[in-house]
Amino acid sequence: MGTLSGCRGYQALEDFGVRHYQALNAKLELAVNRLPSDTTFRRILQRLDFHLLAQQFQQWASRAINTQPHEWVPIDGKSIKGTVSEPQTAYQNFVSLVSVYSSKLGAVVATQQFESKTTSELTVVQTLLEELHLEGVVFTLDALHCQKKLLS
Template sequence: MGTNLIQSLQEIRDFRAAQGRRYPLWLILLLVIMGTISGCRSYYALEDFGARHYGAVSEQLGLTVTRLPSDTTFRRILQKLDFQALAQQFGQWVNSTFDTEPGEWVAMDGKSIRGTVTEPGTAYQNFVNMVSVYRHNQGIVLASQQFESKHNSELKVVQTMLEALQLEEVVFTLDALHCQKKY
């Protein structure tokens, strides 16, 4: 078994200046992951999650802070965070923690992210997409990757992810988009 999630998150480079850091980056990212799993969909919801679970989180992690991050702290961190680094580190942790079983069903699907469209209604339209690999048996996302529609396609991203994951003896489910002869 590999590292635990906290050790994995500690390997992500902290981009902030040393002065004024109140919380370690790994703690903020851990709260984002736990809050998201619990249904938090906004910065304020993440702050509320931290306030409600302060006692248990502080006790389990041995924290010395008097409170957990505010919504503005979450916003500032997530706006500047290298999402690819987080996704890669999280994916490595998932792969080292959960074994894939032969015959397991794995879904791959791409979705465009609402609110990311630039130049709508033109031939130059661009938007951010997210491709995720989901393991049905354990109900976890094995990997995810974002891309811009102008710079890449779902077909190529899925092919790259399949090569990187190196999964064997599993059943993949994909959209009809991926049933093309030339790919």
């Protein structure tokens, strides 16, 4: 809820909990005197299995979100700041995230994480498209995906 409300860090998530303590306790029927601190949020999120979370999210999204014919569906990959390993080498390894977005709904409908040394954005996008079975929609992708072998 904090992230959906614009919280972009651990401290912001803690502040969200403090601001909405009464409502969260009542709505979620919590029996706590204090909501998690920023360091607790940090520990929990660092231990989170992203692949499992993404899989669960995509299962939910495939049931809950239906794309419409001629809907615009942007797909883009972004590198995650602070994930570069081996920065001294010419070919650095970093983590990226590809997102498939429903413009009409204003929501991400699928995500996939990958490391640059193990696969590429091209491969991840092709895999996501095969898994999603989206038909009749208009995909928008950046220039990386404008290759003859991909268009056939």
